[in-house]
Amino acid sequence: MTFPKITMGTWAWGDSYFGNHYDEAHFKDVYQAAIAQGLTLWDTAYAYGAGASEKILGNLTQATSRDKLQLSTKFTPQLADTAADDPVATMLAGSLDRLQTDSVDLYWIHNAADVERWTPALIPLLKRGQIKRVGVSNHNLNEIKRVQEILGAAGYHLSAIQNHLSLLDRTSEIAGILDYCHQQNLTFFAYMVLEQGALTGHYTTEHPFPEDTARAQTYNPLLPMIRPLVDQLTQIGQKYDLSAAQTAMAWAMSKGTLPIIGVTKVAQVNDAAQVAHTTLSVEDIHTLERTASELGVDTIREWEQNLQEN
Template sequence: MALHLSNACFSALSRSSKVGAVRAVASEQGSVAVKTAEVEKLSLGGSQQQVTRIGIGAWSWGDTSYWNNFEWDDRKMKAAKAAFDTSVDSGITFFDTAEVYGSRMSFGAISSETLLGRFIKERKQRNPEVEIAVATKFAALPWRLGRESVVSALKESLSRLQLPCVELYQLHWPGIWGNEGYIDGLADAVEQGLVKAVGVSNYSEKRLRAAHEQLKKRGIPLASNQVNYSLIYRLPEENGVKSTCDELGITLIAYSPIAQGALTGKYTPSNTPSGPRGRIYTSEFLSKLQPLINRIKEIGESYEKTPTQVVLNWLIAQENVVPIPGAKNGEQAKEFGGAIGWRLTNEEVEELRSMASEVKPVIGFPVEKL
């Protein structure tokens, strides 16, 4: 089916396909890993959109309902800006946000989309040639009805981002009703040139197949499914979501890939996370996690890598997976950059999976059960 892209989106897409010499390697799952002189990239599913093998999650930017100890100030703003700039400097140019992150509807201080848009604009003023891939999401709120609501929400997101289009637009979670209309809305957004690729988030195997088939009828690939996935939360492997993504050529975007900090080695039974995370990653849970953390540290030392870099690399080794850890500051962003450019052995990957299986998994988000 012919797609009518806006000039802005088409030009951006053309520039992306011409950056440097590339070597493409097609996988059995349909995604294509692309290596440039700067950084390895992965095509999002069957779309033409390529992103870096690690992205940055911007959930914490402007948020005061889950992160930042319920406060936001100029110091946190500067730290978020440093996280953005350091990520780009490290070769990570894929950023994931959502209309609800930091927004009033989630009792936040300032919209994450607004901050990301501001950071991109300031960066491009200094470096006009830099290419940033932005992913944002549509909130399937019960009162949003019909395909038009998707396009309308996307236009509002684009206004906050100060962009003519985004690289990826996702349904943040399955709606209580109206999901077929939402999928049609995603397709409409592609045809109107407002987005280059479309995806879903927190979708089960059954919903994933249905969305894939519906978009296929419009000649548009379902590019991604964003789900909670980490070494200690492997539900996507157990419920068929990962295998379905591989089968259908859908990229799995992994949120909470370092288990919201629990896999970094930063927290211990006597030093649990603050805020809501402390109710999930309790002292008892962290005690059971210590043998795995110790082994992760040992493996990291053999590569001169940190535990964070090891667990992110573990996800990359699963293939067709793009982890998007959240970066609050430049130090974290720089560390994430060290997770790419090398690879754990198959034996190490399986050893860590085996050890992690002995730890009872933490509770995921309720939307995964919809």
């Protein structure tokens, strides 16, 4: 299967974490704009709004032939029904029901809570065709290799990695995970490329994230520190007719990754579609990375392990 160059992210669909309260009707235009521009790969999870994201996406996808879509969702260990005979199959069944499909193109283990316990549970789902490919998210290099061993022993293979990667968090690259993915033909899905909006230029010390949001707690203290990088993204972007946000997306693409871009507005879909046809110069990539490294900012989040320590 050939994926589009950018994935449509739906973490904010039906999840109050981002401070929006959009309903399904709002996302209809967003979905249709993406499909019209060939952005047909959608990433969701039961963890996003306790299934609300999956349900919204599932309702909207009914207007599109299933063979024209790629659907990606996740098993989150911390939310598993451990009283069930098969917690992984149980969570997947709920996801399939909400997505209104009999299979997903990518099924992820959301984090490395227990590689030995959860990875083998994917094998029967692969055999039944309920999941077409397996990915792991927030796993370090040793855990990724162990997942490969477990799947390989059963005649299956790992297809993708989904980790945090941005100009402010390059730990997956520094830890060798990015190079390993290229060597092993694993697709690297980069999430939080825009640091939840902090690299878009929309938020400044004068206009910070709303104080009643989770993003404010993490990013408002960092806004003065990251201003030089946002300015650099804006300046370099002008050469390509890109915004600061689009330039950050283009940087992630330049690393050989498939960025996941959270979309809640049609304009964001249009921005992503434009980036899919953009290539930054090597000089501009190096300039952005040098500027970012000089900031000394750490954006590893509370749910993530430090991949460099493993």
